[in-house]
Structures are given as structure tokens and as C-alpha cells.
Amino acid sequence: MVLFWRYALPIASIHLLALLAFVPALFSWTGLVMCLLGVHIFGQAITMGYHRLLAHRSFDVPRWFEHGLVLMALCCMEDTPARWVATHRMHHAHSDEEDDPHSPLVTFAWGHMGWLMLVNRDLHGLPSYDRFARDVLRDRWYMSLEKRPWSPLAIYALQILLFAAAGWAIGALTGPVGDAWMMAASMVVWGVLVRTVLVWHITWSVNSLTHLFGYRNHDDTGENSRNNWLVALLAAGEGWHNNHHADPAACSVQQRWWEFDLTYWEIRALKAMGIVRAITPARAERVAVATAAAASRAEALTAPAASAPRGALAQPARGDE
Numbered sequence: 001m002v003l004f005w006r007y008a009l010p011i012a013s014i015h016l017l018a019l020l021a022f023v024p025a026l027f028s029w030t031g032l033v034m035c036l037l038g039v040h041i042f043g044q045a046i047t048m049g050y051h052r053l054l055a056h057r058s059f060d061v062p063r064w065f066e067h068g069l070v071l072m073a074l075c076c077m078e079d080t081p082a083r084w085v086a087t088h089r090m091h092h093a094h095s096d097e098e099d100d101p102h103s104p105l106v107t108f109a110w111g112h113m114g115w116l117m118l119v120n121r122d123l124h125g126l127p128s129y130d131r132f133a134r135d136v137l138r139d140r141w142y143m144s145l146e147k148r149p150w151s152p153l154a155i156y157a158l159q160i161l162l163f164a165a166a167g168w169a170i171g172a173l174t175g176p177v178g179d180a181w182m183m184a185a186s187m188v189v190w191g192v193l194v195r196t197v198l199v200w201h202i203t204w205s206v207n208s209l210t211h212l213f214g215y216r217n218h219d220d221t222g223e224n225s226r227n228n229w230l231v232a233l234l235a236a237g238e239g240w241h242n243n244h245h246a247d248p249a250a251c252s253v254q255q256r257w258w259e260f261d262l263t264y265w266e267i268r269a270l271k272a273m274g275i276v277r278a279i280t281p282a283r284a285e286r287v288a289v290a291t292a293a294a295a296s297r298a299e300a301l302t303a304p305a306a307s308a309p310r311g312a313l314a315q316p317a318r319g320d321e
């Protein structure tokens, strides 16, 4: 077992630095509000961006919007899009089997964050990125993130500077300059570090809690995924994980009336605004559309042959189609 420093070091350091939140002088209501807003907004870069858009292509957006989501996802320090997507697709291909990168059936701690700490050659090797994330790596920016491993760190550091600058400006506008530096520190601690830790644990809960606790709508998925209301609440719908495993291509994970999927409704809102171009419906609707299309194709193929002997009478019939 070899420690995977690339993940272990930032995870340990940011958890330790986030403990600064317990220093009373570093608390501010502005920092707390930025933290809570950030948990949702940056969390959606993972849920909506990395998961539903890149890993499952369950909706379609212009490239500028996709890149915006990825930029924010990089501010969550959950690694590059290709690595995240490859890990997640590997999870779907081998859920709760030996090759699942993060099954909590090993132990809860392993499925939650232990798996990130050790080198997994199947996961981190080039063949897995080629097999599971080739489409993602076709994007030049995503490929460049792999070639320059320091660039995601630079993006994360840049956001710290931006949050500090915003905090300093808010502090300077509302009080003496001495307070401005404390507000800058508060914004970094709460707005970036605490938020990063919370978004991590929410993402990891989808891997751990929802493969252990909750109910199942689908017993035939061949793994142990569950629908968990607490994770659904924290992760904007992702907790309806058994529904997701039963139909991973669907944009929505909402199947019963109480299984509210906030992410899906936000994607619907983006569609109403003209940003989202297409949404993949649930399997039943996809099957109905495919069946109707197959039926009309078959009709188009058989119609001329069937009507040919009838000569001129066939023409108006075809024109009516």
C-alpha cells in the first residue's frame, strides 16, 4: 500500500487549515453566507458539471458554459475532469465489485475517503483514462490540465486570492483598514477552505452513505445503491442514487413525488433560459421515442412496396405521411 500524495497531501492540509474556522476572530457572517452559498453553487459544478454533464452527458450545453462549470469544479479541488469522469464511470462499470474504486462494502471509511489516499494503479494508469474518459480528453483544455498537473492548483490558489481581495474590499468599505485584513482572512477560511471541506464530504457521501443506507426502488441493479433522503438534501438530488444506478443516462433522478431532484429542476431552468439545449429523458420515454421512430421507419420502408402495385393511387397516400 503506497500513499497517493497527490490527493492525500491537499486533503490533509485543507482539512487542517479549515480548523481555523474555530478561531472566533476569523468568523464573519459574510464568510458564513459565502460558505453556504458556495456549498450549493460550487457543489453544483461537481453535481451538474462533472457528474451529470461530463460523466453521463445527460444534457447538452454550449462549450463556454461547460468550461465555466469545469473552472468552478476545479475550485473544489476534486481533481481534473478526465480523472473525475474516469473514476466515476469505472464505479458504474464495476459498482460494488472488486474493481469499484470506492465501494463502501469494503468499509465505510474506505468508500468515503480512504480510497483517495492510496495509489490505485488500475485507477491512475493511462489505460483507464483512455478507456473511461477518451471523449473528455478530446477537449484541448481538459487535455492540457493533464499535461500541466500544477494548473488545477494554480486555479485553486487564484480563487483564494479573489476571495481574499473581495473580503478585503468588503471590510474596507464597512470599517477600518485593520478589519479589512480580518475580513479577507475570514472569506478565505469560510468562503474557500470550509466550503471545500463541506463539498468534499457531500460528494464522498454519495459514494459511501448511498451505497449503504436507504431504500431501493430497483432491486435488479446488481449492486448496493440506495435512495437516501439526507444525501439527496445535501447534494441537490444526488442521494436518489438507486434511481441513478437504474437509469444512469437520464438527466433526472426523480422517480417518486417525494424524490425531489433540485439539480434536474435547475437544469430545466437553464433550458428555459436557452442555455441548456437538450435533456436526456427517463428510459421509459427514450424507449417510447425509439419505438415510435422505428415504427415510422418500418412504415416508410414498407409503404412504397405495398402501394406500388396500386400504381397512381399510392401517391396521395404517401403524400399524407
Ligand SMILES: [Zn+2]
Pocket: 091, 095, 207, 211, 225, 241, 245
Ligand atoms: Zn454509485
Ligand SMILES: [Zn+2]
Pocket: 051, 055, 056, 088, 092, 244, 248
Ligand atoms: Zn453517475
